[in-house]
Amino acid sequence: MAALSYEQLTRDLNDRATRDGLTGVLNRTTFLTLAAADLRRLRLTRAPAFVVLADLDHFKAINDRYGHPAGDLVLQAFAAACTATVRSTDLVGRYGGEEFILFLPGADPDRAESLARDISHRFAAWNPPENVRYPTVSYGIASNNSGTVDLRTMIASADSALYRAKATGRNRTARDDLN
Secondary structure, eight states, X not given: OHHHHHHHHHHHHHHHHHBOTTTOSBOHHHHHHHHHHHHHHHHHHXXXXXXXXXXXXXXXXXXXXXXHHHHHHHHHHHHHHHHHHSOXXXXXXXXXXXXXXXXXXXXXXXXXXXXXXXXXXXXXXXXXXXXXXOXXXXXXXXXXXXXXXXXXXXXXXXXXXXXXXXXXXXXXXXXXXXX
16 A cells, blocks of 8 residues: 555656646656657657647737636646647647647658647637637747757747747748758
8 A cells, every 4th residue: 555655656746747737738848858859869860850839829818808717727728639639759848828839750741730720620629618718829830850950949940930920910820941
């Protein structure tokens, strides 16, 4: 019985250390560590990978209008939509606030873009909390250029693409191929 309790406690502490407490996806630190390790592995074979940054459009308005508990439910629903859409080899993390990050090893540009679309469709189809309208989502996508780019550069490029998606009307995907 004591061993079981110790095992449960260890598992709980590990989850608290690696997962975002609100959404259950990887926290930023763990995501960055795991994605960097995957990227190093992929670099050896020059295999492609993509980073997708997702930002919930006008999220502050949800907190302001409906309160933070409703905003928390929206974040949880978006995280669940991400988790339900990705492959088991992909990584999903909360990057900060209402921004999420995905790492897609071995993906191609079409897969990265269709994944963003699928997440948005799944997210929009879920029942929101009473009278709350789910926000749209903007995405920025960047590749590792078949193994020649590091994670920090990929994230900066995806962030730049995300800003373009926001600037051109939100609720869309923009891609930066780092060529």
